Amino acid sequence: MTRYAAFLRGVNVGGVNLRMADVATALTGAGFTDVTTVLASGNVLLTSDSPVTAVRVAAESALRDAFGYDAWVLAYDRDALAAISAAYPFEREVDGHHSYVTFVTDADVLDELTGLSAEERVERGDGVVYWQVPKNGTLDSAIGKTMGTKRYKSSTTTRNLRTLEKVLAK
Template sequence: MTRYAALLRGVNVGGINLKMAAVAEAFTDAGFTDVTTILASGNVLLTSRSGVAEVRKKAEKALRDTFGYDAWVLAYPIDAIAAISQAFPFERDVDGVQSYVTFVSDPDVLDELADLEPGEGERIERGEGVVYWQVPKNSTLGSAIGRTMGTRRYKSSTTTRNLRTVEKILR
């Protein structure tokens, strides 16, 4: 049995509003165990005998079947989330700065995002299956990654969490 973090894309932002208790119930009904949710932004901890690809597929199906929307989930063993957090390349707590991790399942998309030209005050660095980035507060959506992530191409293979949320997933 492996403990996973399932990261739901676009939940409780942009019109897809789900109650986390209902998400936990859908995942339990799909056969996952020890299901808990973190915050209201689509972070689910669960246990499964399945590998990453099967967890992702089963979670997406549970959400699509239960809630009727085009669900996208990225799944990681919890120890991979810990390694991603530990590898954060920038200073963690800087006044006036937002720190993010974009999780990416498609290597081509990872290359594209890591190669973006940072905007003013923005920092971008490629990690193992992720892109780390920082931007001045209140400039997230207008940043190079923020503008890029809003396009359809990235919907099925990326999701972003601020560093504080990543750390809460690990507690």
């Protein structure tokens, strides 16, 4: 059995509003065990004996069936998530800035996002884009504006580095 972190895209951040207790119930009903949510922004820890791709597909299907929305989930085993967090290339806490990790499952999208930088610091990682942007500038940044378009919904989701640390601490 493997412990996974599943990140739901667009949940409780101006998109689809879901109660995390209901999300946990739906994922448990789909056969996942030890389902725990972290914060209200679509961060779920769960256990499965399936490979990561199957976890993603099953979670998306369960959420679509339970809530009737176009669910997108990116899943990572806990060790991979810890490695992604540890590889953050910039100073983790910079006064007046947000530190982010954008998870990306499409290599072309990964290339596009890493080529966008304007005022934010951006670096490509293994299946992720690390970036740092001044506070109050996230949605106006090159990556922030681009991530809001439909093309990126199925293959990306972004988390603040502090959120990743909370997920890893569970």
